[in-house]
Amino acid sequence: MHIAVVGTGYVGLVTGTCFAETGNQVTCVDIDANKVARMQAGEIPIFEPGLDLLFERNTRQNRLHFTTDLQSAVDKAEIIFLALPTPPGEGGAADLRYILGVADDLSRMIKRYTVIVDKSTVPVGTSEKVHAALARHLSEDLFDVVSNPEFLREGLAVDDFMKPDRVVIGTSSDRAKKAMQHLYQPFVRQGNPIIFMDERSAEMTKYAANSYLAARITFMNEIANLCERVGANVDMVRIGMGTDTRIGKRFLFPGVGYGGSCFPKDVQALAITAEEFDYDFAMLKTVMGVNERQKGVLVDKIRTYYQGDLSGKTIAVWGLAFKPNTDDIREAPALAIIDRLLEEGVRIQAYDPEAMENVRQSYGDRITLTETAYDALDGADALAIITEWSAFRSPDFDELRSRMKETVIFDGRNVFDLDEIGQEVQYYDSIGRHVMKNSSRSDQ
Ligand SMILES: NC(=O)c1ccc[n+]([C@@H]2O[C@H](COP(=O)([O-])OP(=O)(O)OC[C@H]3O[C@@H](n4cnc5c(N)ncnc54)[C@H](O)[C@@H]3O)[C@@H](O)[C@H]2O)c1
Known part of the structure; x- marks a missing residue:
């Protein structure tokens, strides 16, 4: 298939490279001309273990291309992935400016049926906003919008993408569903599921997963702080509780608080979504407060x-x-x-x-x-x-x-x-x- 990936950061570059690895023709688009020039010259602008091998192979075999010219990528693409930043905007909610800006550009560029896939982490209801932005200049039978949240972990991103625990796809279109199934089939040969659902549930799944993981770390940080006061050893407590199969061993390591480009902003964005829907998500507020304290x-x-x-x-x-x-x-x-x-x-x-x-x-x-x-x-x-x-x-x-x-x-x-x-x-x-x-x- 011909794929375009718009936004070539940690998610976009891994996504594009891995789709090229399974035989697709991929064009990665970025507005950062310097970054694009480096990638065209064979340099990877981020550190991600294992990415160099795939990047080198797929650029050499002419399946992976880089450009700043969105139109040229759109002209060829059957599927366009949006892997754009969704940083906290004013008030802490996810800033959709990048996503909706590109959707607006696409609405003027697309000339034949194309699936637009949102891979960024976005609040519930975004796929409808992207749909509306596209529909401004584009006939509705020329596109479908799919929500396909990404679960890769930096540091393990290539493995996570090539062998995902699951692929979540939110769409109400059969045509888009078939295209996505075809594209992802090579990644789930071991039997891990492609889970189809509606767009809103897919968007919510990503926030629920990240917020749960952040809460799990936060819980262990609280246990660790208490262990210090009562004279227990959190290492032993962690092993003692993690071997319970209902709990599981992973993500129970205490530390100095969670960070990174995802957990803090995603927990905050979900808390704000809850506020917007008049729901008091008390636990999320506590998670954020405890994490701030833990950094001290x-x-x-x-x-x-x-x-x-x-x-x-x-x-x-x-x-x-x-x-x-x-x-x-x-x-x-x-x-x-x-x-x-x-x-x-x-x-x-x-x-x-x-x-x-x-x-x-x-x-x-x-x-x-x-x-x-x-x-x-x-x-x-x-x-x-x-x-x-x-x-x-x-x-x-x-x-x-x-x-x-x-x-x-x-x-x-x-x-x-x-x-x-x-x-x-x-x-x-x-x-x-x-x-x-x-x-x-x-x-x-
Ligand atoms: N980093 C992760 O581990 C991770 C994991 C899962 C999901 N996500 C989500 O994926 C999304 C992208 O995250 P990331 O870490 O890859 O971001 P990033 O900041 O590393 O990359 C974003 C890229 O988009 C480019 N860009 C910005 N505006 C553009 C435009 N108009 N046209 C083309 N390119 C443009 C930037 O130059 C940059 O290269 C976010 O929503 C994030 O929450 C990230």
Whole structure:
């Protein structure tokens, strides 16, 4: 099939590349001319494991193309995916300006029957708005609008797209349904379902899934905070409860709050949808409040350790991306934590395997970004671990001890085993577990 994907970010580029991988002719469109030029030159503008192989193969085999010219992509396309940003607008609701703007453009460009698929995360009722925007200049028998929310996770996006747990498709048109079924068939050969439903339910499914996951993390963060107070170990509690098949093991890891480009804005957007429909979604409000508070937990621990005075301290930060295996720093808890530490007069020396360039653009010289994880430790009073990159899990502790002023670690992701770390450093405080103090290491 001939496909156009409008918006070539984390979702659009993965979507386009994976559809090319299954033999389709794909044109990816973006308004960012610089980004398009880089992709035309064979460069991938984001970090996403495994994407390079597919990108290279499909551009080489002439199935994957990039352009800023929407009309040329539309002329060929049987299906057009909208993978455009839906950031929080004024008041926090999803801003539909990008989606409706492109829908308006399409209404003047489409000349034969085309399926318009909304892949962005959008509030209930958006497909009707997109339909209305298209119908302004286009006969209704020349298009159908489908809601096809995307569930991929950054860092695992290629795998998630190639082997999805399920594909959700919201449409009331048989013609569009057939086209979507045909397109997605190669991705569900192992028997995972393509679930057809109405447009509103599809739109709601995405928000329900993300809000539930955010709530699950938030619940565990509350359990962890309570574990600290009652002297329990959240690691054991997590395993003890997660092995119940009704609960399941995934998404039970406590930390310094959820972040990223999706959970915060999607939880907020769903809360606003509830308000618009006069429903008091009390739980969502609590989730948002608790998550904000959780971003302060590590700073509180650091402040308490230094008896309220952080000025002049140097703190090394390991991990800036909102989670491992991505360079994405949108709404990353690390940034909230760094901002608070800077306000209290701390000097920050930070390292992340992939997110440094993005952080440099927003922080300039307000923090020091180092070449390696160990360089961040030079002369540091303490280390704060904020993103659980695998590379941080087994450091060379001799090196760490030789670089830091004192071996004091605040771990926002429970990266280390308590007994082992207790042997290695002077002071170790994590989330929902006992504080480890090692007096034999104090005199280094
Ligand atoms: N990132 C994720 O993990 C993820 C997962 C599932 C769903 N989503 C949803 O998918 C949507 C896209 O997210 P993303 O992370 O890929 O966004 P992104 O910001 O990475 O990418 C959006 C792209 O759209 C381009 N763009 C903006 N206006 C345009 C226009 N008029 N024409 C062409 N291109 C235009 C931008 O230049 C950018 O390259 C959002 O609704 C998001 O909530 C994201």
